[in-house]
Every structure is written in C-alpha cells, then in structure tokens.
Amino acid sequence: MITEDLVREVALDLLRRTVTRLPADVEKGLKDAFESETEEVPKMQLKAILENIKLAKDNVKPVCQDTGITIFYVSMPTGVEIDVEKAITEGVRQATKEVPLRPNAVHPMTRKNPGDNVGLRMPYFNYKFWDRDYLEITVMAKGAGSENMSKLAMLTPSQGIKGIKEFVLNEVVRASGNPCPPTIVGLGIGGSADISGKLAKEALMRPIDQPNEDPEIAKLEKELKEALNELGIGPMGLGGKTTVLGVNIEYAYCHTASLPVSLNFQCWAARRGTVQIHPDGTVKHITHEG
Numbered sequence: 001m002i003t004e005d006l007v008r009e010v011a012l013d014l015l016r017r018t019v020t021r022l023p024a025d026v027e028k029g030l031k032d033a034f035e036s037e038t039e040e041v042p043k044m045q046l047k048a049i050l051e052n053i054k055l056a057k058d059n060v061k062p063v064c065q066d067t068g069i070t071i072f073y074v075s076m077p078t079g080v081e082i083d084v085e086k087a088i089t090e091g092v093r094q095a096t097k098e099v100p101l102r103p104n105a106v107h108p109m110t111r112k113n114p115g116d117n118v119g120l121r122m123p124y125f126n127y128k129f130w131d132r133d134y135l136e137i138t139v140m141a142k143g144a145g146s147e148n149m150s151k152l153a154m155l156t157p158s159q160g161i162k163g164i165k166e167f168v169l170n171e172v173v174r175a176s177g178n179p180c181p182p183t184i185v186g187l188g189i190g191g192s193a194d195i196s197g198k199l200a201k202e203a204l205m206r207p208i209d210q211p212n213e214d215p216e217i218a219k220l221e222k223e224l225k226e227a228l229n230e231l232g233i234g235p236m237g238l239g240g241k242t243t244v245l246g247v248n249i250e251y252a253y254c255h256t257a258s259l260p261v262s263l264n265f266q267c268w269a270a271r272r273g274t275v276q277i278h279p280d281g282t283v284k285h286i287t288h289e290g
C-alpha cells in the first residue's frame with residue numbers, strides 16, 4: 001500500500017541515489033568522451049570527472065558540492081488519497097540533513113536561507129495524472145552553474161531552423177566553460193515563452209542515447225550536437241572535442257506568429273533519478289538500481 005511514510009522514505013532514498021550516482025547513459029557518455037579525446041588537457045579533465053564519479057559512488061557522497069535545487073515530476077494514478085507533495089517535501093528536508101544536500105534554496109529577494117531546501121514552491125512539482133496503477137517520481141537536482149546560463153529567444157517564424165541553430169550556437173559560445181561542460185543542451189521549441197522553458201527542462205530528463213521519436217527533430221538534435229562539438233570549447237571550457245554530451249529537444253505547437261525557443265543547460269553532473277511505487281508497496285528503481 002502507498003503511504004505517506006513510504007513516499008517520504010522513497011524520496012529520501014531517491015535523492016541519495018541521484019546526487020551520488022549519475023544515470024548510466026551520462027556516465028557512458030563521459031567514458032566515450034574520454035576515449036574520443038586525443039589531447040592531454042581534455043583527457044585530464046574527463047579523467048578527473050570520471051574519478052570523481054567513482055569516488056562519489058564508492059563513498060555514497062554527492063558528485064558535486066552544489067547538490068542543486070530539487071525539481072520533481074510526479075505521475076499520479078487515480079485514487080491516491082495521501083498527500084504526496086507533503087511526503088516528498090519531508091523527504092527533501094530529511095535528505096538535506098542525512099545525505100547531506102547543500103542547503104541551496106533561499107528567498108529570492110531577502111536571500112534568507114531556511115537551511116532545509118524547502119520554501120515557497122520549493123521543491124518544485126510538476127504533475128501528470130495517468131491511468132497506470134503506480135506512482136512514479138522523477139527528480140532533477142539542478143545546480144546553478146548550468147541553470148544560470150539558460151536563455152529564451154522569441155524568434156520570428158521566418159527565422160526558422162536557421163535561426164534556432166544560430167541561437168543555440170551563440171548561446172553555447174556565450175556560456176563557454178560556465179555550465180561545467182561537457183553539457184547536455186535541453187531545447188524547448190514552440191508553445192509560448194513559459195511552455196518552451198518547461199519543455200527545455202523536460203528535454204533534459206530524457207536519456208542522451210534516446211533521440212526524439214520525431215525523425216525531423218532527431219535529425220536536428222544530431223546536427224546540433226555535431227556542430228556544437230566543432231566549437232572546441234571542450235571539457236570544463238579548456239578546449240577539446242567534447243563540448244556537449246547530447247542535445248535533447250522537446251516541442252509544442254505554437255502561434256502562427258511566434259517561434260519561442262528556450263535553452264536549458266545541464267552540466268556533466270546531470271543528476272536525474274526515477275522511481276516507481278506500486279500499489280502493494282513494491283519500490284522499483286528505474287535509473288538507479290542496486
């Protein structure tokens with residue numbers, strides 16, 4: 001049975017797994033990048049990142065001191081009568097103490113820090129209601145270095161794909177080493193200004209080895225990845241072939257007079273985790289087994 005206590009425990013455990021171990025696709029992407037680099041400096045940077053990941057995993061310690069802010073995606077079955085949001089929020093409080101997570105969440109104006117990563121609209125929740133019988137919780141622990149490089153462009157429809165490519169290339173050059181490359185570039189195309197921002201972040205939740213199902217969008221993802229890796233920014237901005245591990249795009253239909261494009265960076269410490277809680281109380285880890 002799904003109880004508030006179980007959801008709290010699962011949220012705490014999910015956060016511990018997510019901030020101490022990267023998802024398999026990201027770790028593989030970093031290993032492949034290490035193999036493909038030929039120059040000493042990018043190889044050294046990637047070696048240090050991979051050693052860091054191993055140490056974090058072995059010692060169950062966060063992969064980066066910036067454990068981010070917590071953004072949740074919750075898929076709810078019908079008939080769940082418990083307060084899932086309250087339970088997950090309690091899990092965040094507990095994880096802040098026990099993992100520990102750096103207390104990053106502050107009031108945006110006073111900068112007052114409650115010390116537990118909890119405040120108004122933080123953790124942030126995105127909900128979906130579905131007809132499956134289990135509850136699925138996904139978390140992204142999002143650091144500021146990459147988030148601060150995010151950008152929205154309200155392009156004109158006539159700028160089209162060329163305009164999208166120019167925007168992305170310019171922004172990756174502008175960001176340079178700030179978002180701790182190699183990054184994953186999340187793009188939200190269409191919708192409205194706010195919808196494209198949400199889509200850009202959602203794009204980062206998809207594994208980098210899963211192209212968009214739409215072949216046209218998948219082609220754009222591939223072309224952008226190749227073009228960005230020609231820029232030479234490289235791991236940690238110190239030069240090299242690997243500026244991005246992937247480009248993920250989500251899109252929505254938009255007004256005929258608009259072409260919103262949002263870009264959300266994810267650093268190499270691409271922490272995202274998913275877990276399911278089934279009606280009999282069985283917990284199934286999707287991204288972080290074991």
Ligand code: SF4
Pocket residue numbers: 064065066067068142143144145146178179180267268269
């Ligand atoms: S951008 Fe990512 S890797 Fe860099 S300090 Fe922030 S969380 Fe850590």
